[in-house]
Amino acid sequence: MAAAALPTTAAAxxxxxxxxxxxxxxxxxxxxxxxxxxxxxAEIDRLLGGGFPRGRxxxxxxxxxxxxxxxxxxxxxRCTAAGEVTAMVDCADAFDPxxxxxxxxxxxxxxxxxxPRTPQALRCxxxxxxxxxxxxxxxxxxIPDFRSVPATALRLARSAASSGxxxxxxxxxxxxxxxxxxxxxxxxxxxxxxxxxxxxxxxxVQVSLVRHRNPPGPRYATARLHATRAA
Amino acid sequence: MSSDAxxxxxxLVPNLPLTAELRAHPELDGEPLAVASGPGPxxxxxxxSAEAARRGVLDQTSVAHAxxxxxxxxVRIASPALETAARAALLDAALSVSPRASWAPRSAxxxxxxxxxxxxxxxxxxxxxxxxxxAAALCARARRLGLPGNVAIASSRQxxxxxxxxxxxxxxxxxxxxxxxxxxxxxxxxxxxxxxxxLAETLTRFGVYTVSDLLALPRRALxxxxxxxxxxxxxxxxxxxxxxxxxxxxxxxxxxxIDLEFPIDRLExxxxxxxxxxxxxxxxxxxxxxxxxxxxxxLQREDGAREARWIGTAAPxxxxxxxxxxxxxxxxxxxxxxxxxxxxxxxEGVPIQSDQLDLFRPAGPAPAALGRTLAELEAxxxxxxxxxxxxxxxxxxxxxxxxxxxxxxxxxPHEPIPGPAGQLAIxxxxxxxxxxxxxxxxxxxxxxxxxxxxxxxxxxxxxxTTGGWWSQEEHFAFDSFDVQTADGTVARLRFDHLRKxxxxxxxxx
Numbered sequence: 001m002a003a004a005a006l007p008t009t010a011a012a013x014x015x016x017x018x019x020x021x022x023x024x025x026x027x028x029x030x031x032x033x034x035x036x037x038x039x040x041x042a043e044i045d046r047l048l049g050g051g052f053p054r055g056r057x058x059x060x061x062x063x064x065x066x067x068x069x070x071x072x073x074x075x076x077x078r079c080t081a082a083g084e085v086t087a088m089v090d091c092a093d094a095f096d097p098x099x100x101x102x103x104x105x106x107x108x109x110x111x112x113x114x115x116p117r118t119p120q121a122l123r124c125x126x127x128x129x130x131x132x133x134x135x136x137x138x139x140x141x142x143i144p145d146f147r148s149v150p151a152t153a154l155r156l157a158r159s160a161a162s163s164g165x166x167x168x169x170x171x172x173x174x175x176x177x178x179x180x181x182x183x184x185x186x187x188x189x190x191x192x193x194x195x196x197x198x199x200x201x202x203x204x205v206q207v208s209l210v211r212h213r214n215p216p217g218p219r220y221a222t223a224r225l226h227a228t229r230a231a
Numbered sequence: 232m233s234s235d236a237x238x239x240x241x242x243l244v245p246n247l248p249l250t251a252e253l254r255a256h257p258e259l260d261g262e263p264l265a266v267a268s269g270p271g272p273x274x275x276x277x278x279x280s281a282e283a284a285r286r287g288v289l290d291q292t293s294v295a296h297a298x299x300x301x302x303x304x305x306v307r308i309a310s311p312a313l314e315t316a317a318r319a320a321l322l323d324a325a326l327s328v329s330p331r332a333s334w335a336p337r338s339a340x341x342x343x344x345x346x347x348x349x350x351x352x353x354x355x356x357x358x359x360x361x362x363x364x365x366a367a368a369l370c371a372r373a374r375r376l377g378l379p380g381n382v383a384i385a386s387s388r389q390x391x392x393x394x395x396x397x398x399x400x401x402x403x404x405x406x407x408x409x410x411x412x413x414x415x416x417x418x419x420x421x422x423x424x425x426x427x428x429x430l431a432e433t434l435t436r437f438g439v440y441t442v443s444d445l446l447a448l449p450r451r452a453l454x455x456x457x458x459x460x461x462x463x464x465x466x467x468x469x470x471x472x473x474x475x476x477x478x479x480x481x482x483x484x485x486x487x488x489i490d491l492e493f494p495i496d497r498l499e500x501x502x503x504x505x506x507x508x509x510x511x512x513x514x515x516x517x518x519x520x521x522x523x524x525x526x527x528x529x530l531q532r533e534d535g536a537r538e539a540r541w542i543g544t545a546a547p548x549x550x551x552x553x554x555x556x557x558x559x560x561x562x563x564x565x566x567x568x569x570x571x572x573x574x575x576x577x578x579e580g581v582p583i584q585s586d587q588l589d590l591f592r593p594a595g596p597a598p599a600a601l602g603r604t605l606a607e608l609e610a611x612x613x614x615x616x617x618x619x620x621x622x623x624x625x626x627x628x629x630x631x632x633x634x635x636x637x638x639x640x641x642x643x644p645h646e647p648i649p650g651p652a653g654q655l656a657i658x659x660x661x662x663x664x665x666x667x668x669x670x671x672x673x674x675x676x677x678x679x680x681x682x683x684x685x686x687x688x689x690x691x692x693x694x695x696t697t698g699g700w701w702s703q704e705e706h707f708a709f710d711s712f713d714v715q716t717a718d719g720t721v722a723r724l725r726f727d728h729l730r731k732x733x734x735x736x737x738x739x740x
Contacts, residue, residue, distance in 0.1 A: 064740060096656070191721050
């Protein structure tokens with residue numbers, strides 16, 4: 001009897017799924033854990049176990065054209081769309097408002113701090129963390145002459161922990177060592193031009209998870225970034 | 232005591248020149264101090280401290296004489312700037328407990344050294360438990376601003392002032408109950424009504440010494456002999472005063488100034504002076520529940536010239552350390568051209584921001600903390616480098632704008648994200664990097680620069696951007712290319728038609 005009932009139940013469930021279709025959602029863990037800030041790029045969020053952790057120092061390292069700015073802007077876009085207040089400490093003076101707007105960043109929720117020197121940038125980041133209430137502080141240190149500052153990095157990590165703010169640092173090569181809870185390295189994989197006349201279509205980047213307290217699964221992924229003329 | 236009866240308080244500082252000096256130099260409290268009317272040994276002393284009086288120094292004597300009596304007497308020259316600021320601070324102390332207040336008119340007679348403010352004390356029981364509690368709170372607020380004074384409360388402003396004059400030491404209070412005015416005034420000496428000198432002398436010649444003596448005289452005869460001034464005195468003696476409602480001051484401009492004893496030419500010393508001024512200014516702002524929205528700094532130079540500069544704050548703040556840094560930053564970036572002999576700081580008080588937390592949106596930084604942080608960042612980086620980015624309404628590829636950072640609350644708990652995630656962004660290069668480019672058939676073939684090098688593997692373009700043709704300074708004309716060089720960099724390369732050279736203005740990243 002029981003064996004006969006099972007196919008009937010399974011068929012009923014299948015029917016329900018077919019009828020309700022997209023209104024149903026798989027239960028279990030939420031898509032965006034409250035303790036993490038997702039980037040919206042599925043491959044990278046999967047690699048990071050949901051996104052960059054709040055209250056922790058994270059590092060995105062990569063050479064020019066490796067996709068680190070695109071990743072940072074995607075993070076900003078998700079945060080500001082959720083109504084969070086964010087800050088960008090721009091030591092490289094490389095933030096482009098037009099590109100950010102095109103990526104979906106709500107610019108009025110971004111505090112842009114343009115500081116030309118590294119010590120100033122680090123102090124600014126510390127002040128922002130001490131203010132408590134910023135969901136994300138992006139620190140762009142992807143400048144050629146940046147030197148590793150392990151003591152300051154540890155202090156920043158402590159400030160981030162006490163404020164609950166996700167501090168994400170962009171560097172050209174890994175520089176924060178063990179102070180970073182999460183570190184990923186990006187490298188360009190393929191540049192896509194297409195059409196006649198040719199247009200820049202996008203960039204494929206190789207993402208490597210080089211540091212994570214609890215690696216959620218695979219350590220490598222490839223992300224696809226799409227270009228628009230507005231950028 | 233009926234709560235409907237109008238009540239007026241008077242906060243009175245008996246010796247303004249001395250109080251103003253001690254407010255600016257609190258380290259002189261308890262020292263033998265005298266304030267002189269001018270420089271030089273023949274100048275007359277207009278105020279002496281209790282310690283100086285204890286040592287035998289009398290006011291209205293010369294500086295030379297006073298020094299002969301007390302060798303270690305500290306003599307300061309009366310400073311109109313300090314007195315003006317102290318008088319204004321007195322009003323701030325009043326406004327910290329009552330919305331209606333105004334300065335008392337200055338006396339030309341025996342009470343020329345005093346400063347007083349009137350304030351509405353009607354219905355204060357609800358806030359301060361009693362009139363006595365109100366008077367004590369007012370005394371405490373004034374003392375916090377460096378103005379130890381007396382407070383009296385009566386049914387009219389003049390009566391309150393007369394009652395305050397009767398108090399001996401600073402911090403004393405007196406409440407004159409309604410209906411007891413005549414009994415209170417009767418035994419008082421006639422001088423306490425502050426008659427003009429000539430009238431006071433005449434009344435003394437008549438044998439009129441007390442208020443009851445004055446009221447005993449026939450009024451019509453007094454008026455015909457002494458004129459209308461004596462009628463004003465009689466009205467005061469009868470306990471009748473001005474019952475016009477006190478105004479609500481709308482001006483929130485606060486000023487602190489100091490005339491320096493010696494001209495200062497070192498920035499460190501000037502910063503020390505500024506810190507004192509700022510601490511007094513912030514105490515006044517705090518008393519009025521306001522914050523500093525910017526500072527106007529005026530330096531009177533030794534050579535007679537005057538330098539004025541505006542020091543903006545990113546957000547209203549009451550943080551002394553931050554404001555001192557902002558002023559120091561302004562002074563360092565543009566030092567005064569000569570020694571400074573007078574410093575004035577003025578600010579427009581703005582309401583302290585508050586925020587109502589929302590159940591459905593993330594809590595951002597608290598307004599006060601954000602204001603302090605913005606001011607600190609401004610002090611670190613400069614005011615023009617902090618703000619919220621804006622897309623410039625301009626087709627120049629390098630154009631951008633910054634606006635004051637005022638994060639807007641979201642309209643809905645989760646706004647839709649415009650556009651797909653994973654969009655390729657650019658990294659701006661400011662200023663653009665010069666590049667050496669080999670061209671074939673109008674297209675770049677090889678690039679050499681600080682960021683992208685090697686043979687051009689792929690390219691797209693050109694896209695021409697021109698504008699500003701109406702002005703030689705604003706005119707631009709670029710041909711832009713997206714290029715991938717052999718080292719893997721994908722850059723935006725442009726040829727400047729006006730300057731005839733190649734640049735890289737952005738990198739796809």
